Amino acid sequence: MNKNFYITTTLPYVNADPHVGFASEILRADFLARYKRERDFDVFFNTGTDEHGMKIHHNAMEQGVDTQEYVDKYAKRFDDLKKVLNLSYDSFMRTTDKDHMKSTQTFWKKCEDNGDIYKKIYKVKYCVGCELEKTDSELVDGCCPLHPGKELEIIEEENYFFRFSNYGEKLLKLYEDNLDFIIPDYRQNEIKKFVERGLQDFSISRLKEKMPWGVPVPGDDEHVMYVWFDALVNYISAIGWPNDMEKFEKWWPVFQVAGKDNLRQQSAMWQAMLMSAGLEPSKQIHIFGFINSGGQKMSKSIGNVINPLDIVNEYGTDALRYYIARHINMYEDSDMTMDKFKEVYNADLANGLGNLVSRIMKMVENYEVKFEPEDFKLEGCSEFIELMNEFKVNESIDLIWQKIKYLDEKIQEEEPFKVAKDNLEKAQNMLKNYLVVLWEISNLLIIFMPETAEKIQNLIKENKSPKEPLFLRKK
Numbered sequence: 326m327n328k329n330f331y332i333t334t335t336l337p338y339v340n341a342d343p344h345v346g347f348a349s350e351i352l353r354a355d356f357l358a359r360y361k362r363e364r365d366f367d368v369f370f371n372t373g374t375d376e377h378g379m380k381i382h383h384n385a386m387e388q389g390v391d392t393q394e395y396v397d398k399y400a401k402r403f404d405d406l407k408k409v410l411n412l413s414y415d416s417f418m419r420t421t422d423k424d425h426m427k428s429t430q431t432f433w434k435k436c437e438d439n440g441d442i443y444k445k446i447y448k449v450k451y452c453v454g455c456e457l458e459k460t461d462s463e464l465v466d467g468c469c470p471l472h473p474g475k476e477l478e479i480i481e482e483e484n485y486f487f488r489f490s491n492y493g494e495k496l497l498k499l500y501e502d503n504l505d506f507i508i509p510d511y512r513q514n515e516i517k518k519f520v521e522r523g524l525q526d527f528s529i530s531r532l533k534e535k536m537p538w539g540v541p542v543p544g545d546d547e548h549v550m551y552v553w554f555d556a557l558v559n560y561i562s563a564i565g566w567p568n569d570m571e572k573f574e575k576w577w578p579v580f581q582v583a584g585k586d587n588l589r590q591q592s593a594m595w596q597a598m599l600m601s602a603g604l605e606p607s608k609q610i611h612i613f614g615f616i617n618s619g620g621q622k623m624s625k626s627i628g629n630v631i632n633p634l635d636i637v638n639e640y641g642t643d644a645l646r647y648y649i650a651r652h653i654n655m656y657e658d659s660d661m662t663m664d665k666f667k668e669v670y671n672a673d674l675a676n677g678l679g680n681l682v683s684r685i686m687k688m689v690e691n692y693e694v695k696f697e698p699e700d701f702k703l704e705g706c707s708e709f710i711e712l713m714n715e716f717k718v719n720e721s722i723d724l725i726w727q728k729i730k731y732l733d734e735k736i737q738e739e740e741p742f743k744v745a746k747d748n749l750e751k752a753q754n755m756l757k758n759y760l761v762v763l764w765e766i767s768n769l770l771i772i773f774m775p776e777t778a779e780k781i782q783n784l785i786k787e788n789k790s791p792k793e794p795l796f797l798r799k800k
Contacts, residue, residue, distance in 0.1 A: 328365065330358075330361045330367070331579045333559075333560050333563070336374055336559055352410060356650060369564065372414050373559060375559075377538055377555055378538070396421060411775060420559060428561065429562065430541070432602055434543055444486070449480050451477060451480045454472035482532050484551075485548060486529060487529045487597075490526050505609065507609075527551075530551055557590065578608040579608055584615065595607070614659060617659070618661055631663070641796070646773055650721075652669055670799060677726075678729055694757060695788060696760045698764045698786065709725075732762050
């Protein structure tokens, strides 16, 4: 069995501060990376920032700053998430990195040598918000449905194109031969229908005089690469392609996570590009739903954007990690408000897990219970392993909370605090049994709430109660 595991998020576009939607994507990747490490896999976890394209260049010009200075500022804010969200990634790939840009140019040449890149004059409706061309059938009231009210640009120029149309049958065979290539299955059906309707070649360059901020096209100083073509290559440049093929072959193919607005780019465009370059397709792609707020898509103009940093500052990192793991549906759209977050925090963490740990450990300390935990073996938790092997995050953490509920009910039923008055030894044995379960809970929580898990384990090892609650109730 191959014990190497490579996982990547998409690269967020550095045109705004990190929002809770991307936080949910990278946290889920972190949950799986931590789980695989617990199962003794050698893990390479990649993320980073997408820093080229028209939208970024426009924003930098509007702010009157150098474009590199602009992307440096925003890239740092995304890399700062490593500490803010307690992430375990191994690679932070910026698409402005010189090594990545060289890899992208080599990739371009591979596709060009295969006859899949050509030049033509074209006219297209272009959504700057998506950095994608739009056909009339995709528009709603003349606008991109993901960016309503944002006027489309009409682009007419000579560009390089990728022969996407060459890969319809090959993509359909990929999906047919790998029925779980895209999760959930209805997203695989969705992209199959898109491919079956017929693929149109897509533009992969922009004239440098109109949009200078991009990777130079090899052999043509007048063009820079289209942002999507450039950014997708990071999945292979991050693991050494083409200069360190030993490293590349160790990690490839990749397990990808992405939002539903990335379905076409990740599961069709990128896979066709890999085929053109003679590389194996991705291993599997999980497509997540959106996080809305108050029944509406998050938008700065509406004022309902939730910044993960604000949540962490008020509630702590593990509270956000918990909420994303248990209360945000992985594949369907979910609604999140700060009122709802506070309600869950108080019920599940302050009154739930935190209160349980305090009750048990206070009795352990008062009754002088001596307990030495045994080494934890995840292999003994077959149901949890089965769920996490299928990347069922919501169900996996639900299972942990079932154990928490079980312990709460056991204490209410057995009332060790009453038993201790007449039979201290019996009460001590009850508490030892509770500690066995609490130790298991803490070890399972390491994947989702590592800081909290460590605190619980230290309390158990020291046979002491917490000096302050794990989670302070919010009014």
